[in-house]
Amino acid sequence: MHETAAAERRPATREEIVDLFARVDAQQLTALEAAQHLGCHPSYLHKVRRLLEQEGVLTPRPDRRWRSRAHRDAVIEQALANPDVGPKRLSEILRHLPDGQCTVGQGTISTILREAGLNTVEARRSRLSELAGVA
Secondary structure, rough: OOHHHHOOOOOOHHHHHHHHHHHHHOOOHHHHHHHHHHHHOOHHHHHHHHHHHHHHHOOOOOOOOHHHHHHHHHHHHHHHHHOOOOOHHHHHHOOOOOOOOOOOOHHHHHHHHHHHOOOOHHHHHHHHHHHHHHO
């Protein structure tokens, strides 16, 4: 049934595709959702994006690491507030913060914690002891 729906769908116009990428960049939908909307595989969507960037239709996206840097402080704060939980649980905690703007995957959380030297429970407890003045 899914294949039939995709087969009956008319090809998207260039403007529709550019608009879809704008919505992805604004985090209104994910790349996966955009690919499903177009009835294509996500890897094809990324290929189309690269082509549109090369043609100058789309501006190249900045390095994706900006998101992890933007959420770094919140990740570290919550890791220290909840030293016994791992990246998966931290991701859930961050997702349910009042502002709702901190959706970070567990892989990104692991990377942030590793770079900060807080990737183990012992390291987080040690940092808390240092902050409390107990060495």
